[in-house]
Amino acid sequence: MTFHPGQSLAEAVRAAESVLSEAGVPSPRVDAELLADHLLGVGLGRLRAMLLGDSPAPEGYAELVAERAGRVPLQHITGIAYFRHLELRVGPGVFIPRPETESVVQLVIDHLAGTDHPKMVDLGTGSGAIAGSLAHEIPGSEVLAVEFSPLAYAWAARNLEPLGVSLVQGDLRDALQEHNGTFDAVVSNPPYIPAEAIPQEPEVALHDPPEALYGGGADGMELPTAAAASAARLLKPGGFFVMEHAEVQSAWIAGMMRRMGCWEDISTHVDLNGKERATSAVLAKKPTDQ
Known part of the structure; x- marks a missing residue:
């Protein structure tokens, strides 16, 4: 036809x-x-x-x-991506949020249930999907977000300003030093694709920004490892960390976090498709206490 x-x-x-x-x-x-x-x-x-x-x-x-x-992404044509209860503005230069990540947000919401005025940070916020959802769905919360890419930062600023999220342009490896040890929860969906792995979907391979895809190093684990280290630095003792990753990386990430020696209750979580999509943990002690 x-x-x-x-x-x-x-x-x-x-x-x-x-x-x-x-x-x-x-x-x-x-x-x-x-x-x-x-x-x-x-x-x-x-x-x-x-x-x-x-x-x-x-x-x-x-x-x-x-x-x-x-194979231009639908969201680039319409300029809109839907994520949980939010309508986000997106376009070239920013990672399009995926439905699988919605369950990562729910893990934080469930863990913080009953916590008064929780303070949270989203490391590598991209469009602002995670940070914006936390601010929208947890009344009385304080949410910060960190983004390195100038293009993604511009999209995040547009999405997060109406929601009262404080947005910082910086590297998730060393951002927010002045906030060390003050957060109740840290969440991150860092780049994690290995250097040699080219996504099969043209929408991802040709249109998602490379800096939002590739995690650094042959195994793609440089930025996820850095996100875990930053989470340990930023959290209060007893604070909650959850990080999204590829389904094949869950065992590696759990092992990495065990070797850090500061995490307890390390758990793997599946997404709506039953794939191992995120790892969470509670900060048992500050890394300097090891």
Whole structure:
């Protein structure tokens, strides 16, 4: 099925679904509808009702579908990524938040349940998805976020300012020295892909910024190791740390944290797909006490 002038919305969406499916887009029907709604702005419920009638296709729809068929991320086309309860502004230069990371946020929320005015930091915040969700969902909390990339920092600033998150441009390895030993929780989704591993999805390989993907070193573990060290520096004794990682890295990260000698209750957590996605721990003692 192809596009032609005077098509109805239903015909155009069916054509878009066909084009996107042939291009290998993982969710062709959903993306076809979301692109149509991006132009119409009626919401998916109303859009699907319109598909039952003879509403005309929106102008410019075929061009957006062609972009998506070229494997430009949907979020770059619409400028929006949805994460938990947030609508985030995203675009070139910032890592697009993934649904798998939503469970990492939940681990922090669950651990801090009953804590009055918790102080938290997100190391390597990217778009601000984690930090913004914590601020939004934990009333009375104080949330800081650290981002190194100037481009990602600009996106994070746009997303986090309305939520009252304090954003710092800096390196997760040494940022926030003036806050050492003051946080109730530290969370991080650092870059962790090994140097030689090229992501298979074109949306990731061609459009996510490399500095948000590759963790440093042949095994990709330089930045995750640094995030764990910074967490130990920043947390109060008894503070909670959780870090996202690739499913194949959980044993390595748990071992690394055990060797640090300052963590207890080291636990691996699975995501919604049942894959080992995050490791958490509680700071038993400050590293200087070892």
